[in-house]
Structures are given as structure tokens and as C-alpha cells.
Amino acid sequence: MLVVVRDNNIDQALKALKRKMQREGVFREMRDRKAYEKPSERRNREKAQAIRRARKAARKAAQREGLLPMPKPKVRAGAPRR
Incomplete structure (x- = not known):
């Protein structure tokens, strides 16, 4: 996953990264893998x-x-x- 940082604006890049991870389902998968199913x-x-x-x-x-x-x-x- 690639996020471009423009004008040293880390906050904007972090927000874009979180949005991409949310769309990909990374957070849901992390929550699901926290415990054995x-x-x-x-x-x-x-x-x-x-x-x-x-x-x-x-x-x-x-x-x-x-x-x-x-x-x-x-x-x-x-x-x-x-």
C-alpha cells in the first residue's frame, strides 16, 4: 500500500492511509484474528x-x-x- 506525502503533511497522509486500510478490511481482519475462532x-x-x-x-x-x-x-x- 502506497501513500504519497505532499508538502510534509503527515496528518493528511495518515488519514489517507487509514481510509485505504479501512476499505481493504485490514482493521476488520485484525479484530477477527485477535482471538482464535x-x-x-x-x-x-x-x-x-x-x-x-x-x-x-x-x-x-x-x-x-x-x-x-x-x-x-x-x-x-x-x-x-x-
Whole structure:
């Protein structure tokens, strides 16, 4: 993972690094590996994650087809309101 430091701004580079690590799932993996997980617990967790992914994909497909209403756009902090 590469983060460019511009104008000796370490704070900005650190923020970018944390954002990249968050997207890659490094923090989640560190938390998961902190303690031993039994194989049966791992299978159950992975199965639950697969079910969540499938439900999310089905929900998105239904929204695209017009069967469900589209989610309302999120308002970002600091963004001008319309």
C-alpha cells in the first residue's frame, strides 16, 4: 500500500492511509484474528455473510427494476443543500 506525502503533511497522509486500510478490511481482519475462532464458528459467520450479500444484491436488483423504492440520497456534512 502506497501513500504519497505532499508538502510534509503527515496528518493528511495518515488519514489517507487509514481510509485505504479501512476499505481493504485490514482493521476488520485484525479484530477477527485477535482471538482464535473455532472452525464451526467460522463456517457460521461466513454463511451469514454470504446470506447478507445475497439479500443485498437481491434488494439492489429489485430497486433497479422498480419493485422497491430507491433509497434517499445521503446528505453529506459541509455539502451545500439544495
